Amino acid sequence: MEKNEVQQVESTTKLRPLTPKQQRFVEEYLIDLNATAAAIRAGYSPDTAKEIGCENLSKLNVRAYVDIALAERSKRTGVNAEVVVRELARIALANPARVVAEDGSIIDGASEDDLAAIQAIKVKTKQTKAGVEVEREIRFSDKNKALELLGKHLGMFIERKELTGKDGGPIQLEAMTTEQREQRIKELIDKREE
Incomplete structure (x- = not known):
């Protein structure tokens, strides 16, 4: 969240303004969502950064600014939990047999959901005595990892x-x-x- 975004939030809401250090903490926290690292980058002592980061996030006004900024980012990018879960489901439920023909080519009419699970396609062509030989390597995204993440999201695998x-x-x-x-x-x- 840029400084002008913080000021805009302050003027449109009844939030208590952030101190300059808290504002810097919010800006830094939005980089990687790591409270300890954000506290250090915002100028707090590395010795107390873990506690300060936790403390800052527990303050209602700081948390509100973070939540508003994250919501704005989600709106701006079009990425939210629903989109992520939908994409994980596409990977988890894809069936390679509906995508790849026996000769290694992509099946015409393969669904977008199944095609979304493809991570990479490599095509090599070689000139041989018999003509051009095409070798394809189609790598799919990790189905097990997608299933694991979906299961965790659904609360199936509580650690x-x-x-x-x-x-x-x-x-x-x-x-x-x-x-x-x-x-x-x-x-x-x-x-x-x-």
Whole structure:
């Protein structure tokens, strides 16, 4: 989101304006959606960038600017979740037998959905004594990966991680001080993100 876009959002909504550093954070976050990297590029200390990035995204006005910018980007590019899921479905459900004839050529009348799954086509021609020999290599996009991503989108493959306390036992929270509890929670979150 450019500075003038931020100003336009401020004038058309009732959002609290961002500080210059928050504005820079939003601009940087939109590059790769990595809060830690965005915080560092926005000028925050690398030592605290992870916490600052998380903190910035939890602030309602910062999150609102990010959400507005992402919605504007989606509208501008025509790319949204529905488009991505539709394209994944085309890859996942494509049938190469409906696309490639026995001689390696593309079947006339192959559906656009099946053709969308083609990742690359290489054609080599060689002059032989018998005439011109054509060799085709048709590579399809990874069907299993597309199915996996669709399954995750549909909530079919929920990944669960088990967190345990010392020596594999339960996590003891009652006997901890507030500071110890906060430190342990931070350790578990850091461990989960590895």
